[in-house]
Amino acid sequence: MPETPPFVLRINGVDRSVAPDPRTTVLDALREQLQLTGTKKGCDHGQCGACTIHVDGEPRLACLTLAVMADGRDIRTIEGLQDADADGDSPADSSAPLHPVQAAFIEHDAFQCGYCTSGQIMSAVACIRQGRTSSSGEIQEFMSGNLCRCAAYPNIIAAIEDVAADQASSPQGGIPAA
Template sequence: MESDLFPNAGTPPADNSRRSFMKQAGGIVGLVLAPPLVSQAERLTAFSKVIQGATDITLRVNGKAHSVRVEPRVTLLDALRERLDLTGTKKGCDHGQCGACTVHVNGQRTLSCLTLAVMSQGKEITTIEGLTQGEQLHPMQAAFIKHDGFQCGYCTPGQIMSGVACVQEGHASTDAQAREWMSGNLCRCGAYPNILAAVRDVAGKA
């Protein structure tokens, strides 16, 4: 009875075989025309420039030239701390979010954890160690002591370097302005009022 109602139930459509054939033929043609995976990888490699191995570079830090041997992936932060023993610059988040690694490059505040050492050649780099003149503290360093602008002290070098740049840039004319332009430097101890007081003190005397 069921076969009477659906006479073609057991027989596939006539075009089904043609459709299957076309799909199979298309797949075979695609495989034939597709480039081998190895040659494709070789072509991509030919267009990529890979730099490997350590390289001798010269970094001018705090007025002195230093020859260091680093791999291309080494950051300026690691070169300063591990190659030149300038450990005043701190490694905080290592993602450019806390500001603890702030240094000056050609007079501009720079996050050294996001800067490659090889890209810093030929530039004037100043770290927290380079602010002092012999035994004489920089006015910003003295102001941080005067206003007790630190607690644990870990973020202090970056705060001071940013504070110096903030004043030099003319971005410390008001409390609100100084807060805005110092907002990239974080203090987990929460010494912000004292840090602000130190920056504004120096800005008032500049």
């Protein structure tokens, strides 16, 4: 087998070098190689949603995405969500204010142990951005791929409804691409 050179993944606006093993998922590259541990490994089989990230602005499961297939894509993790409002292409800045969905999760007590939370928030941002918030049923259906063993579901839905309502009443409107 020919030796493959390391390749580059663009994560939260920064180019990062990743080892070229074809079996490595984006999830393992983030956590094991790049020390970006905000994205969680729950089931590692696409059944829990804890590893939800955004790839080119769309919610994706990092555990089922091979890193070699993601080069050239814009990958956004929970660490890069805060400043995504200002500039979707900017590097992560931990001093930036919380993303509105992060703030709403705190406001609504939308987590207990917190292990599923980064995945919940990444899906919630997409849920609101895609306008899937016309009813709690529509939110539930959109969020059904993000399991919460602490069962904070009512609070998660309340947080999403809150941000969606704010967005609808704001003259600027809209959650920018994260």
